[in-house]
Amino acid sequence: xxxxxxxxxxxxxxxxxxxxxDCPEDPLDMELVGEFLFDKAQTRGxxxxxxxxxxxxxxFLSGSDAREAALIYELEFQDHGSNGCRLLxxxxxxxxxxxxxxxxxxxxxxxxxxxxxxxxxxxxxxxxVLDEDTDGFFVVSKKALQEFDGDLEKLRACALAxxxxxxxxxxxxxxxxxxxxxxxxxIEDSWHGGFYGDxxxxxxxxDARSEINAQIKYNREQRHLRKWESIKRVIYENIKEGLRHExxxx
Numbered sequence: 001x002x003x004x005x006x007x008x009x010x011x012x013x014x015x016x017x018x019x020x021x022d023c024p025e026d027p028l029d030m031e032l033v034g035e036f037l038f039d040k041a042q043t044r045g046x047x048x049x050x051x052x053x054x055x056x057x058x059x060f061l062s063g064s065d066a067r068e069a070a071l072i073y074e075l076e077f078q079d080h081g082s083n084g085c086r087l088l089x090x091x092x093x094x095x096x097x098x099x100x101x102x103x104x105x106x107x108x109x110x111x112x113x114x115x116x117x118x119x120x121x122x123x124x125x126x127x128x129v130l131d132e133d134t135d136g137f138f139v140v141s142k143k144a145l146q147e148f149d150g151d152l153e154k155l156r157a158c159a160l161a162x163x164x165x166x167x168x169x170x171x172x173x174x175x176x177x178x179x180x181x182x183x184x185x186x187i188e189d190s191w192h193g194g195f196y197g198d199x200x201x202x203x204x205x206x207d208a209r210s211e212i213n214a215q216i217k218y219n220r221e222q223r224h225l226r227k228w229e230s231i232k233r234v235i236y237e238n239i240k241e242g243l244r245h246e247x248x249x250x
Contacts, residue, residue, distance in 0.1 A: 003181050006175065009205065015180040016208045023153060023195040024174040026167045031145050033158045036073070036166060038136030070145040070152075071159055071206040088167025090160055102140055138163050168196040175199055179215070187215060 008014040028036070055158025065070060073090035080087045119164050140159050148155045168174060190211060195204035 002074050006200075009208075011209050011212050014183040014212045014215070015052060015184060016177050016205070016212075017180065018175050018199055018204065020176050021174040021195070022172075024194055024196070027162065027169050027196075032162045033148075033155060034071070034073075034138050034140035034162065036075075036136065036138055066139070069139050070142045071140040071155065073159060073163060075136045075138060075163070077135050085171050085173075086167075088161035088163060088170065093154070097169060131183040138249065152161050165196045173197055175204055177200070177204055178237075179208060179211055181215075187211075190215075210218075 003016055004020045006020060007018045009018065072093045074093055076089045076091070078089055079085075138159060140155060145152065145155055148158075149163075167222040173196065176191060176193045177195075178186055178192075178201075179190035192207060192211070195202040195207075199205050
């Protein structure tokens with residue numbers, strides 16, 4: 001766990017210390033709704049993991065993987081701020097039918113077109129469906145759509161969440177937290193990590209508040225338990241004293 005403190009929040013007098021998580025899980029090792037594919041020549045300095053990357057954009061979109069896709073997102077890294085952060089932007093390709101059949105559209109020979117004209121026509125077709133800054137794709141299969149019972153909107157939401165999570169991972173935008181009591185003593189076993197992105201949107205703060213509520217409830221129960229144990233001891237001692245007095249008087 002990183003010692004770099006990013007921010008401290010307060011909740012019910014407790015302290016929530018937020019740190020960078022320097023040992024996060026690689027999203028590529030998680031169960032995602034789709035697969036990331038990047039052109040290594042376009043990744044602009046990012047080290048992109050272990051699998052599925054060495055592709056050619058046009059070859060991919062003309063191949064069977066694209067034809068079997070339920071959704072295809074065009075990915076682009078965009079510079080963000082002055083700290084070297086790059087956002088990973090996913091844009092759904094809305095012209096998929098024409099994209100995946102672009103090769104077929106080019107196959108019929110047109111005797112009126114010279115080779116140069118044909119090449120220009122091909123470039124124009126690709127320019128119509130692809131941004132020149134395309135860095136790769138996130139591809140969601142038709143099988144994934146079936147697993148979502150055909151709910152395309154829910155599948156879209158999950159796909160965009162996966163894209164955002166991987167962008168956060170590449171930029172180190174991942175956090176963990178620990179909780180300290182009002183006297184700033186660290187609560188045992190209160191370190192929790194793996195929160196990708198903004199700590200409010202990622203659920204970090206919700207999780208931390210839930211932990212604090214549970215800790216306060218536990219402390220209250222322990223106080224009541226100690227109070228009850230104290231009362232029981234007093235009752236027990238009174239009973240013992242009463243029995244001793246009764247024995248002496250008989």
